[in-house]
Amino acid sequence: MTTVKVESFSLDHTTVNAPHVRLAEVFETPKGDVIAKYDLRFTQPNENIMPTSAVHSLEHLLAGYLREELPGIIDLSPMGCRTGFYLIRLGQASEGEIAGALIRSLKKVLEAEEIPARNPLQCGNYRDMSLFGAQEYAKEVRQGLQRKYT
Numbered sequence: 001m002t003t004v005k006v007e008s009f010s011l012d013h014t015t016v017n018a019p020h021v022r023l024a025e026v027f028e029t030p031k032g033d034v035i036a037k038y039d040l041r042f043t044q045p046n047e048n049i050m051p052t053s054a055v056h057s058l059e060h061l062l063a064g065y066l067r068e069e070l071p072g073i074i075d076l077s078p079m080g081c082r083t084g085f086y087l088i089r090l091g092q093a094s095e096g097e098i099a100g101a102l103i104r105s106l107k108k109v110l111e112a113e114e115i116p117a118r119n120p121l122q123c124g125n126y127r128d129m130s131l132f133g134a135q136e137y138a139k140e141v142r143q144g145l146q147r148k149y150t
Contacts, residue, residue, distance in 0.1 A: 007037070008079075013045040018083065019144040021099040026092055035074070036092040040102060041084040042141045050082045054133030056125065059085070060115050061134060065105035070098070099149040106145075109138035 007025050022039040029035065042058075043050055050058075055078045062085070067073050072090040079085060087098065112135070118126050 016041055016045050018042060018044045019141045020148065021095045021102060023095055033090065034092050036089050038087040038098050039084065040087055042137055043083045045081065045083050050137055051133060052082065053128050053130035054137050055082050057115050057129040057131055057134035058137060060117055061109045061112055062105055064116055065108040066101060069101035069104050096149055099145050103142055103145050106138040106142040110135055
C-alpha cells in the first residue's frame, strides 16, 4: 500500500494558534508556474468549530471579496473540519500580504447586506446560510488578524 502525503495531516493541530494565515504548500507546474496553498485558519481546531451556515456564507462572500483584493486566486475552499478555508493562488505571496487581503475582505463581509448567489440556480444548498453568523466570525477573525499582522 502506497502512503500519499497530505499536508494537512502532517500539521500538528494542537500547535495552531488561530486565527492565522499560513503558507501550507507550494507547487511548481511542469511549465514553471507557482501555485501556492494557504491555510486561512479562523477558529482553534478541536475547540471552536464554525456552524455550516456561517462557513457556507463566508465561502460565498469571500469568494468574490478576496478576488477583488488579491490577483491570481484559483479557489477558496472550506476545510471539512469547519475551522477555516484553503486559498489556492497562482503565484506565491507573503503570509502578511494574504492576511492583509483577508482583513480587507472581512471588512467587506461586515458591510454586506446580502449573500451573493443565495438562490437555487447558483447554489446547491442555498437555504443553509447565515449572514449574521458569517459577520460574527468575520468580526472576531478580523480583530485577531489585525493584532497579528498590522
